[in-house]
Amino acid sequence: MSEQGEFAVSPSIGGRHREIPEASVARLPVYLRALSGLAEAGHVTVSSEGLASAAGVNSAKVRKDLSHLGSYGTRGVGYEVDELVHHISNALGLTQRWSVVLVGVGNLGHALAGYGGFATRGFRIAGLVDADPSRVGEQVAGLTVRGIDELSEVVRTGDVSIGVIATPAGAAQEVCDLLVEAGVTSILNFAPTVLQVPDGVDLRKVDLALELQILSFHENRKSGVPAAMSS
Amino acid sequence: MSEQGEFAVSPSIGGRHREIPEASVARLPVYLRALSGLAEAGHVTVSSEGLASAAGVNSAKVRKDLSHLGSYGTRGVGYEVDELVHHISNALGLTQRWSVVLVGVGNLGHALAGYGGFATRGFRIAGLVDADPSRVGEQVAGLTVRGIDELSEVVRTGDVSIGVIATPAGAAQEVCDLLVEAGVTSILNFAPTVLQVPDGVDLRKVDLALELQILSFHENRKSGVPAAMSS
DNA sequence: ACGCGTTCGTGAACGCATTCACAAAGTCGA
DNA sequence: TCGACTTTGTGAATGCGTTCACGAACGCGT
16 A cells, blocks of 8 residues: 555655745744754753743644654654754755845944854855945955945855845845846845845845834834723 | 714724734835835825835735725725825824834944934934943944943833844843833844743844845755746 | 716635644653 | 553644725716
8 A cells, every 4th residue: 555646755855845834934943043042951852842932932833833844753752952953954945055145334234244143054145245435345244345336246256146135225126136137036125115026036124114113003002092991 | 874883983082993903014114115105206196006016015905904094095096195194104103202222232233223214203212221331321323322220210211112122142031021121012122032021012023044044945945946947 | 967987995715824632653660 | 561641743623814806986078
């Protein structure tokens, strides 16, 4: 009874393990971070419950999420921390090193360039680029700022696939187009504006003002409606 | 036939207009920004289709979202830009000015303090706080950095309801607890760690490393599975 | 005044994500 | 070896968000 058919998907080459839902993908980095903490604290194994509380979610979600990677837990025991770190890193593609170009070296750009999270998680800053000629040549975080006209070259010679936009809103779409044209296929946008990208290019955004406004909504709700004081 | 019945919900006092779904709330700031652009470009009215393309979503979503605020569109015409800005601002609680305390004046903290998005959208930085004694007294963005021991006082005297955490990961939970204890009810966390807050406190996070890892996943998928690379 | 074209507002259908709940599979002590 | 206990992995149920599709309402030109 070798029931191959639809379950015999090779977990190795080609098709990982089905598709991992987007919502799960977004939580994997959180698990990874929680597991690092647990490993440092000396835990060899961890249960879904333990990982859940470290990651700030519930255990059912942890089990569902991890089940998308394969069956790496042991019933009655839990998950081996090191092994899980390896599998998650693998699923996220963190076993290989990705190169990043950072465009816009203003206040925020400086902070990002100096941010430790790049290097520690396998991301390499292949170049810093800015449109302001007075900034070109400046040394930031051990790198020399280059002109926007060199962006294409930086992307090609540095094997860059990820672009980070930290420019003012007005310049963001133009920079985005240049990045795409140069061959970048993933973009992280910090500029407070909506960007258009062609199919095949992944775009994520980080938006401070937006987050504050969402908090404002909830604050407003709290102060406006002092609980369920109807009746 | 004055069909009142269930449509005669007062949109003024008390119960706004039912509950606005979280997903809609998260898009309202985007609409607001798109509308600002449209207003500057001279548009007096805008259709759901027009707003949708400016905001990077589809028109059905726009109409559904806006319907939660009330019926402010005109069939056959669209929405009046100014009026819509007003209603969205109102729903988000942006007609009143919220005070913010920023904890952690490192690289990122500097960038945040200098970020224009605070002031331009009705948020006031009531104080900058840092635990490092060598930073206390320093002038940043026109404000004097104060010690962490003054946090509680800053919150109270400044009528602060929102706290922004831009400290290293190790200090974040402690700072978070202090903020909550001081009376802050909304927290925006930039530190790469999971925070625990009691019920009644809203928590949002902005996490660069997490975003990069999600992009990494998609890059990995793209390079691993050349997929439908037709013609 | 009236019909035509446009666009909103919304019930219904659909799909994705979360949660529930439990059988299966393992550990561990006696 | 065996039985009690723990914890995973996963179908099923539920809930939330998105999309569809269309009636209702409005402006405008004639």
